Amino acid sequence: MSTSTVTLGKALNMGLRRAMEDDSKVLLMGEDIGKLGGVFRITDGLQKDFGEDRVIDTPLAESGILGTAVGLAMRGFRPVVEIQFDGFVYPAYDQIVCQVAKLHARSRGRLPMSIVIRIPFGGGIGAVEHHSESPEAYFAHTAGLKVVACSNPVDAYWMIQQSIKHPDPIVFFEPKRRYWEKADLDTEATPEPLFASRLVREGSQVTVLAYGPMVKTALQAASAAQEEGISVEVVDLRTVSPLDMGPVLDSVRRTGRCVVVHEAPANLGLGAELSARITESCFFDLEAPVLRVGGYDTPYPPSKLEEDYLPDLDRVLEAVDRSLAF
């Protein structure tokens, strides 16, 4: 039986397992990923089955994890690194930006840098500070890195495997508050390409762009809008860098209106880049400026306030209304 109902977290676990079975050069590295199976249990059972040499409980040092992953990648391994929480990636930022991202170019393609950096990201789980951040723009801004974000169990299963097979370093964002979302997963299906955006709900009046945890929010907003007679189209970007603008521009040319949603602060976030590109490519098709719904330009607030900080169904609908009012 190749189809089962699984959570997003379990789908990642299954994807990692399959990638390790397919290629003995795949290694997992991170804090607490062995016996514990990771704080979110994404690597549950893998050390038991693949051993401590392939599922490596590392010292508590993020730069050390990424720096040693670089050396392993040079040696021909495919390290898959788990950063425990989004806000803990910054000690590794130098290794990621200065080394991981650049070594392929600096070595004229001689040094392979097949590293996947898994980062559970975003808020909505009532966590303490540094556990709810959305740092994707920092990485999308860096040439040499690719950045993807899965939004559902099926994508999680396939995208993690595709990322591990991919020759370039990839920052793989996992929507931590959606780890427990379920879907039917067919492990024999043919996956979609990794760096492809996807139309996930058809509509005619406004295009909503989202990725990671905000795809579900966008879909909920589209359903709510429909009850009021407003037709909202939703595109799941899936890839944040490089952007796959084809499906985005197709949609915006039809609807003439676009709202971008992400948890990260709107200022200089992905919404700004998408807005610029949409404006450059389909200026005369637009009926309204591209609008952004994002986090505010504050530190991520204490959890009692996070519902006020995070974009939700109502804020998306409010932006849809503003777009339609132009």
Place this chain on the structure above:
Amino acid sequence: MSEVPELAQPGFEPNPFAPHHDPIGEGSAPVDEQSPIDQPELVQLLTPEGERVEHPDYSIDLTTEEIQGLYRDLALVRRVDVEATALQRQGELGIWASLLGQEAAQIGAGRALQPDDMAFPTYREHGVAWCRGIDPMSIIGLFRGCDSGSWDPVETKFNLYTIVIGAQTLHAVGYAMGMQRDAGPGACLAFFGDGATSQGDVNEAFVFAAVFDAPVVFFCQNNQYAISEPIEKQTRIPLYRRASGFGFPGIRVDGNDVLAVLAVTRRALEAARSGQGPTLIEAYTYRMGAHTTSDDPSRYRLASEMEAWKLKDPIERLKAYLIRSGQADAAFFESIDAESDELAAHIRKATVEMPDPDPVSMFNNTYAEITPELAEQRDTFVAYQAGFSEEASQV
């Protein structure tokens, strides 16, 4: 400084290094008044005067040809360095990081490497590069601004230069962990300086190497300065003693003694290859030149300090030994001088004739396969550049 200092102290004194770097004369005590308790051994097989001495733990037995070969290495890499510095002064290189004074540390370490070993340099290891068979022009090309180092790090087993201080020590440990996992032969040799020991990455590299028992040797060239900051701005204890806190051996070697460096590094690499884990080597040496050609050391150190270290010059002491022991005659040194002149002439000619890189090449290799959006940027760039040549042809 009159002697290579013995710096280890039992602890508590606030700054055991201060007297050694006290050019304005405000230090509390001269070197020889410090307590001799727990003084560390500094491994030396050749005195500054060129006298061959024995050490209870480290010995080396080289043929005359091998010792002559070391002399040739030292002399030629110094000539490369002198020429590169001159070329920078003439505007041919953007910058140059001189190895002057550190030749023995680098040649000793470089010649300890076996073919299966992998070296991870900073940006100053021109001598190690030489031992790995890398064309000096590849290094000069980097400092001229043509590329990021054109040698093949896989083929030469010499990683690209790493500019970010200490970052490469983690790469070395990771690569060594890979050697463990694919049961490959060899060990890694990670280079860094005294300043780098303050970096988090170097300390994390020590932790990872220790807990995973990685086959890596940490080779610290303590050249006394991190640009302008003397060693006491980095540490209160001798650097080699840091290793004990991480749980592996540390050893200090006279970094201006090529025989001692070779012996100590060989031993440490052999230990790493045979599963005994990491060693920290502190090669005690002196940066006789500036940090780079952009630096002015006269602002932060006295000429007298430099003069004292000149007496410990790594090349002169090997020359003295070769002469004293009758292992080389005037003809040998003349032949090295001639080879050196020839190399220098080649470097000067090849540098000025070095072509600029193709502008479009900056788009290459950002990714394994160019992305559609980057290809679009590249094509726009090409068309934009072509516009200028069309304009020129119309004039």
